[in-house]
Amino acid sequence: MSLRDPPYEPPSVAELQEFLLEDRRPTGHVNQVWPNLFIGNEVAARDKAALHSLGITHIVNAAHRPPGTASFFYVNTGPRFYRDMTVDYYGVEADDAIEFVLSPFFYPTARYIRAALGMGGRVFVHCLMGVSRSATLVLAYLMIVEGLRLQEAVAAVKPHRDICPNPGFLFQLRSLDMSLERERRRRRQAQTL
Numbered sequence: 106m107s108l109r110d111p112p113y114e115p116p117s118v119a120e121l122q123e124f125l126l127e128d129r130r131p132t133g134h135v136n137q138v139w140p141n142l143f144i145g146n147e148v149a150a151r152d153k154a155a156l157h158s159l160g161i162t163h164i165v166n167a168a169h170r171p172p173g174t175a176s177f178f179y180v181n182t183g184p185r186f187y188r189d190m191t192v193d194y195y196g197v198e199a200d201d202a203i204e205f206v207l208s209p210f211f212y213p214t215a216r217y218i219r220a221a222l223g224m225g226g227r228v229f230v231h232c233l234m235g236v237s238r239s240a241t242l243v244l245a246y247l248m249i250v251e252g253l254r255l256q257e258a259v260a261a262v263k264p265h266r267d268i269c270p271n272p273g274f275l276f277q278l279r280s281l282d283m284s285l286e287r288e289r290r291r292r293r294q295a296q297t298l
Contacts (some may be wrong), residue, residue, distance in 0.1 A: 112286070112290070113254070113283075113286045113290075115254065115255050115256065115279050115282040115283060115286075116255070116256055116279075117279075118272050118275045118276050118279060121255070121256070121259065121275050121279070122269075122272065122275065124256065124259060124263075125259065125263070125268065125269050125270075126269075128263075129267050130267060131267065132265075132266045132267045134146050134148040134149035134152070134155075134235070135149035135155065135159070135229065135231075135235070136265045136266040137265060138243060138261070138262040138265040138266050139243070139247065139251075139261065139262070140222075141222055141226065141227045141228065142218065142222065142227075142228050142230070142243065142246075143159065143161070143227070143228065143229045143230065144229075144230050144231065144235050144239050144240055144243055144262070144266050144268070145229060145230075145231045145235045145239070146231060146232070146233065146234050146235035146236075147168075147180045147231065147232075147233050147234075147235075149229070149231060149235070150164070150166065150180050150182055150229070150231045151180075151182065153187070153189070153190055156190070156192070156229060157190065159227065159229070160227045161192060161227050161228070161229045162191070162192055162193065162221065162226035162227050162228070163192060163193045163194075163195070163217070163218075163221035163226045163227070163228045163229070164182075164187065164192050164193070164194050164195065164228075164229050164230075164231070165195045165196075165197065165214060165217065165218065165228065165229070165230040165231070165239070165242065166180055166182055166183070166194070166195070166196045166197065166231060166232070167197045167199050167230060167231065167232040167238035167239045167241075167242050168180040168197075168199065168201075168231070168232040168233050168238055168239075169183065169196030169197055169198050169199075170183075170198075178200065178201065178233060179233070180231065180232065180233055182194075183196060193221070193226075195214070195217050197210050197214060197238075197242065199232070199238045201232065201233070201237045201238050201271060202271070202273070203271050203272055203273035204273060205273065205274075206277070207238065207241055207242075207273075207274055207277055208277040208280070208281065210242065211242070211245035211249065211277075211281060212245075212249060214242045214245065214246065215242075215245055215246040215249040215250050218230070218243075218246045218250070219246070219250045230242055230243050235266070235268075236266075236267065236268050236269045236270075237268075237269060237270045237271050237274060238270075238274070240262065240266070240268035240269070240270050241270040241274040241277075241278060243262060244258045244259060244262065244268075244270070244278055245278060245281060247261060247262070248278070248281060248282060248285055249281070249285065254282055254285075254286070255278050255279060255281075255282040
């Protein structure tokens with residue numbers, strides 16, 4: 106790609122939704138979507154034996170329940186729930202709502218996952234259903250740390266798990282994609298000077 110090429114434009118939210126809905130396949134409670142990185146739902150999050158058998162060392166709960174909050178949309182686990190396991194727990198208090206701003210969690214969660222994988226860990230990222238909040242955080246990780254563009258990240262995860270971030274999250278991922286692309290372009294320009 107030369108510096109004279111038109112700027113990269115990620116797919117629209119509608120195009121991303123269409124891509125996500127193509128060739129859907131049923132998935133289980135937990136699926137490995139990248140080496141040593143898993144996405145799953147509440148059932149998997151509560152199945153300590155399964156997590157142990159998968160060798161999970163780090164858990165990201167993207168539906169961490171804020172204190173005093175009704176638990177219908179949250180997964181009420183935490184360090185105490187996993188106290189009889191050798192796992193590290195990271196909670197993200199996120200709503201699966203179009204208007205919820207999840208983007209402030211993109212970089213901290215990506216750093217957490219990168220550190221866990223960097224020490225040879227196996228990371229399980231989950232929310233209630235394992236399709237929106239957790240998938241969004243994993244896609245952000247793949248974009249921030251692994252250098253994938255948004256559609257490439259979706260294409261990497263999709264064959265392993267049926268994911269469907271809500272439109273608000275897709276919009277935030279699209280903004281992240283554009284920001285990362287601007288940064289890549291700046292680095293390329295600096296290298297040519």
